[in-house]
Amino acid sequence: MRELRIHGRGGQGSVTAAELIAVAAFEGGVFAQAFPAFGVERRGAPVQAFVRFDDKIIRKRSQVYEPDYIIVQDSTLIKDVNVFQGVKKGGIVIVNTEKIPDYKVPEGVKLITIDATTIALKAIGLPITNTSLMGAFAAATGEIKFSALENALNHRFPKDLAIKNIEAARQAYNIVKGAA
Amino acid sequence: MMEITEGSHAVAEAVRLCRPQVISAYPITPQTHIVEALAEMVANCQLDAEYITVENEFSALSACIGASAAGSRTYSATTSQGLALMFEVCFNAAGMRLPIVMSIANRALGAPLSIWNDQQDSISLRDSGWLQFYAEDNQEATDLHFLAYRVAEDHSILLPAFVCFDGFILSHTYEPIDMISQEDVDRFLPKFSPYERLDAADPISFGMYATPEYYHEFRYEMDRVLKQSKAIIQKTGKEFSRMFGRDYSAMVEGYRLEDAETAIVALGSICGTTKDAIDEMREEDKKVGLLKIRVFRPFPTEDVAKALAHVKNVAVLDKNISLGAKGALALEIKDALYSSGIPVKDYIIGLGGRDVRKKDIKAIVALVEKDQGDIFYGLRREVL
Numbered sequence A: 001m002r003e004l005r006i007h008g009r010g011g012q013g014s015v016t017a018a019e020l021i022a023v024a025a026f027e028g029g030v031f032a033q034a035f036p037a038f039g040v041e042r043r044g045a046p047v048q049a050f051v052r053f054d055d056k057i058i059r060k061r062s063q064v065y066e067p068d069y070i071i072v073q074d075s076t077l078i079k080d081v082n083v084f085q086g087v088k089k090g091g092i093v094i095v096n097t098e099k100i101p102d103y104k105v106p107e108g109v110k111l112i113t114i115d116a117t118t119i120a121l122k123a124i125g126l127p128i129t130n131t132s133l134m135g136a137f138a139a140a141t142g143e144i145k146f147s148a149l150e151n152a153l154n155h156r157f158p159k160d161l162a163i164k165n166i167e168a169a170r171q172a173y174n175i176v177k178g179a180a
Numbered sequence B: 001m002m003e004i005t006e007g008s009h010a011v012a013e014a015v016r017l018c019r020p021q022v023i024s025a026y027p028i029t030p031q032t033h034i035v036e037a038l039a040e041m042v043a044n045c046q047l048d049a050e051y052i053t054v055e056n057e058f059s060a061l062s063a064c065i066g067a068s069a070a071g072s073r074t075y076s077a078t079t080s081q082g083l084a085l086m087f088e089v090c091f092n093a094a095g096m097r098l099p100i101v102m103s104i105a106n107r108a109l110g111a112p113l114s115i116w117n118d119q120q121d122s123i124s125l126r127d128s129g130w131l132q133f134y135a136e137d138n139q140e141a142t143d144l145h146f147l148a149y150r151v152a153e154d155h156s157i158l159l160p161a162f163v164c165f166d167g168f169i170l171s172h173t174y175e176p177i178d179m180i181s182q183e184d185v186d187r188f189l190p191k192f193s194p195y196e197r198l199d200a201a202d203p204i205s206f207g208m209y210a211t212p213e214y215y216h217e218f219r220y221e222m223d224r225v226l227k228q229s230k231a232i233i234q235k236t237g238k239e240f241s242r243m244f245g246r247d248y249s250a251m252v253e254g255y256r257l258e259d260a261e262t263a264i265v266a267l268g269s270i271c272g273t274t275k276d277a278i279d280e281m282r283e284e285d286k287k288v289g290l291l292k293i294r295v296f297r298p299f300p301t302e303d304v305a306k307a308l309a310h311v312k313n314v315a316v317l318d319k320n321i322s323l324g325a326k327g328a329l330a331l332e333i334k335d336a337l338y339s340s341g342i343p344v345k346d347y348i349i350g351l352g353g354r355d356v357r358k359k360d361i362k363a364i365v366a367l368v369e370k371d372q373g374d375i376f377y378g379l380r381r382e383v384l
Helices: A014-027 A075-079 A116-123 A130-141 A146-156 A159-179 B007-017 B032-043 B057-069 B080-085 B087-095 B138-153 B182-188 B215-244 B270-283 B301-307 B328-336 B358-369
Strands: A002-009 A031-036 A046-054 A069-072 A092-096 A110-114 B002-006 B022-025 B050-053 B074-078 B101-106 B131-134 B161-166 B174-178 B252-255 B262-266 B288-293 B295-297 B313-318 B344-348
Touching: A002 A014, A002 A075, A014 A031, A014 A046, A014 A130, A014 A146, A014 B002, A014 B174, A069 A075, A069 A130, A075 A092, A092 A130, A110 A130, A110 A159, A116 A130, A116 A159, A130 A146, A130 A159, A146 A159, B002 B007, B007 B032, B007 B101, B007 B138, B007 B161, B007 B174, B022 B032, B022 B057, B032 B050, B032 B074, B050 B057, B057 B074, B057 B080, B057 B087, B074 B080, B080 B087, B087 B215, B101 B138, B131 B138, B131 B215, B138 B161, B138 B174, B138 B182, B138 B215, B182 B215, B215 B295, B252 B270, B252 B301, B262 B270, B262 B328, B262 B358, B270 B288, B270 B358, B288 B301, B301 B328, B313 B328, B313 B358, B328 B344, B344 B358
Parallel strands: A002 A069, A069 A092, A092 A110, B022 B050, B022 B074, B074 B101, B101 B161, B131 B161, B262 B288, B262 B313, B313 B344
Antiparallel strands: A002 A046, A031 A046, A031 B174, B002 B174, B131 B295, B252 B288
16 A cells, blocks of 8 residues: 655645545556545645555555655645654655755655746646646656546546646646656 | 545435435535535436525424425435534434434534544434444445435334444545446335325324323334344345345444454444454454444344354444443443453544544554453543
8 A cells, every 4th residue: 555645735725636646546447545634624724635545445544644655735834844754765755845955854765846836827827736746746656647637637627727737737747757 | 336536425426316305404514515515416406306405403304304204205414513403303303203314424522622523423312213324434335325215214114314424534535436326226225105294185293292101102112113123224235235246234244253352343434444453463363353333223232242252352442432431332332242241341532533543453452452441542641
């Protein structure tokens, strides 16, 4: 079983990201489970959402403490929340930032930074970074195919919004693929 | 067809397939997504039902009582404080023998306010005469709605039913579901045929006054019928498994229990994490198994006694507490095993959304094997 933990702030679409990643993973033929860290929904407050991937039915219901993958939607969280806690050796951390990191991920963990905010502002016109980060996740981990992500976005959003979000996801996907 | 969807939406879809004629509910976290989805289905003509909007939960279930008495298949959903507000109406629905089905997205009760999961809400209604089903996952949560209507509406039963599934933990989780087609649901669940109904041309009364000469017998009849419903649940569950392959013929379900020395007993979604913990303990040659209780009312006392007859220790996980006594499930298990002499220990766990992990299950197994229990597990002593 592989596990993903998404850190964001209320309003950034962390829960939607978890759901759509699970939908895309399921299209790819694996069992997936997505759920939020059940909190009181407030804009700007730190939130978490989780995804599990497995070849068999997923029965475990506890939150994710030792993730294989972490997505950080907002790098300002790093000073407030121990976002890297429990990440497995060999794991992958994706951080949305335009800055050079002044923090360290645990040893043996790969850090990928991407300026998802700029991508989102250009492609969508809003600083909503979740779809760019889904694209980066697809490229970095191979857990989901880009085409499956595209289908999930088309299914969830109205057409014009889907096109913009797919574009944001594609740009991030290409940047991470190109860097690999 | 397998699809991946949110638990609440899967439940709403299952309810749509049951073709309720009247729905009345009041939104409350974490039940909201179910009733939002149903309201949308009614508005979009995907479901031919009357959706009665009301000012609170007391009215919601009261509207269902009226509609059910008039001969409609009715549905509601609630949780926590909403269910508490329905307390009186729940007893009335059962006393009038109206087969209403209501989903409970289980949540803790205030005060202090908590929106998070435990099972105190439905457990607190255990004496109301409603059947109570508990789901381990969202597949079971959807399937149990088909089963609940069939059993509730059976003319030898005629009692309302809760389908309980853990709030957030199941209601807000996306996972794959095999949804049954409308055609198949129609084959399994025929049109509602009321035993008695309100009819202006042939007037009758429901829920009238009962003097001491009659009331005692009314309660006896409800108890007798609830106990009798065990056979109907098993028969209907068997029919469901023949048609759709998922077996709900037993009210309790063992997992690696055949040769277990220590048995864990639990209700609801905690069973999934427990199964994973058991698999890991089995790899360390620990003889541990699970007895999952799918039906809490009627309580399958004989099935529990039979399933646990061979074990040395029993650890009961209770996501509720009958304050001043024990967890409600532990009391039932102790009753079922009384004459066997098998020691039963209770562990109050996961109240108000406290996360339950595999390591907690393993710690509880270690405790019960040392004969330590009847405790609130995992107390944060530093805040006491």
